[in-house]
Amino acid sequence: MSGAEPALALADFEAARERLAGIAQETPMERSRYLSGMHGAEVFLKCENLQRTGAYKIRGAYNMLAKLPPEAREPGVVAASAGNHAQGVAFAATALGMPATIFMPVGVALPKLQATRDYGAAVELRGLDFQTALAAALEHVERTGATFVPPYDHRDVIEGQGTVGLEILDQVPDASTVVVPIGGGGLAAGVASAIRLRAAAQGREVRIVGVQAERAASYVPSLAAGEPTTIDALPTIADGIAVARPGALPFAIIRDAVDEVVTVSDDDIARAMIMLLERAKLVVEPSGAVATAAIMTGLVASDGPTVAVLSGGNIDPLFMERVISRGLAASQRYLKVRIALPDRPGQLAIIAQIVSDEQANVVEVLHSQHNAWTSISDVSIDISVTTRGPEHADRVLEALRRAGYEPQVL
Incomplete structure (x- = not known):
């Protein structure tokens, strides 16, 4: 971790977990007989797709907002998002009694737009892409004094996401490998840090494998270069992790705490979603299925219990229909x-x-x-x-x- 900011400690993640008590659910851990037979070792699925708001994002958002001083709460919070981050911030702000304004692109999927409003946020539609919505959100911050809630590049957000890692080791104490999606890096940074710190306190090691969509894999060249690098991200079904440049703080953590980053294709992801539907009876969005896809394609080596993080389950039914067709064709x-x-x-x-x-x-x-x-x-x-x-x-x-x-x- 760079700068004068102290490194995250195990106590930070444990405090975040206490803060989230009664807000974020301890999501189920399901053993997959099918994946275990394919992998040659036991495989478990950490079902953050069953989290409140349908994704892990509520953890980081609530942890950050709960730590805001009283004087920062009155102007409220603002975020830019076309998906899970929007819903997490909206829910967290409402739970804490703070106003929230979420800027979303005009073409955002209707279920995500409606869910964000239903969780209590005011939604402003700006532009046709995320960058336009982000610029509008930052202008709103300058005008109102509201606090901007970043999706991944913030210490408090990473702390909250890391509580997933604490739960994993509670539920599968002998886990030897944990496979986690990477977009901007907040989830992977938090999970990897929390697990490494807890495992070190127990005198053992756990292997951490990050997974990106191959058409938007900004961490691969960034890790090779030793610093965050901007790429031209291509369209991918895993749009929730299609980030063109790693977050500075997550990158600094992932560089040291994640053992390997692998990539999977859109067809791999679609096949994984079909398998999760048929075999595990779980609805998982494309970004949430990349860890499973990496196991199915043989990219993850492990000689012991392996945990795949299913990071979210928010998917438009019409898009789900297209992905099912793609997955069946790919299979x-x-x-x-x-x-x-x-x-x-x-x-x-x-x-x-x-x-x-x-x-x-x-x-x-x-x-x-x-x-x-x-x-x-x-x-x-x-x-x-x-x-x-x-x-x-x-x-x-x-x-x-x-x-x-x-x-x-x-």
Whole structure:
């Protein structure tokens, strides 16, 4: 940790935990039989997706606000966010009797907008992106004297997030590896610090693995450079951790306290979300599923109990529908193919019978006579088929080829 500010101590995290008593829930820890069999060691899921407001963010927000002196409370607090941070700040401010104003981009998802208002905050919509909303929030601070609540780059916020780490070691005392999402770094910094301090007091070590979305992995080049580095973050389904530059304080902590940072693809994340829905019966947002995705893709090595932090569960149902389709396709349980057919009656029935004989199911058909890639005497069809996985999908394709067709996987 840089500057004159003292390093975080175990007592700081324990005090934050006392402060959060009755506010943040001690979220469940669930053993995953499926992931344990895949990983070769016991895997547990720390369900912050079941936290109040649907994410861990309430911990850091409340801890910071509860430590504000009386004279800072009257002007209230302000934050800029398009998601979980907004809801955490709104809830914390209302619980402490403080006014809160949250600046959000105009295109924010309706469920997140409504939830933030329902938790008691005044919401101001500004611009089409987060940076515009942030600039408006900072201008509001200058004009009103309200306290700005950053999402991750603040000591008190990190203290609050670190209470997740204390709970992990209470619930899985022999945990050998903890896997945690990283965006700006507040959660990972807090969890890693709290766990290392508690484990050191017990005379042992716990391995900490951070996970980022590969299209917005600012910590990878930053750690290589030895200092926070700005990247061009690309669009990713894990928008909650799509941060172009690490926070200065979280980076200083993560550099020393996190053993390794790995990245996962959008397809990896979608597959993890499908697994959590089907096997664990848990709704987890993309950012919250990256730790599970890292375990599923074999990026996390461990010879003992492993804990994956599911950091949040706030997801728009319409977006969830898209992610499910993406996850099924990535798992080859949803196969879409294009086939050229002779333009004569009965051809579609033949294709449907071939698919049926392989015990797969056609869920959608698009028939066209206007595709340039077919000959003038042919038509094309796009068929969407549900299968049981890669081997079953391959059998369906091979059956079509044996019948003389040339399916193109889309």
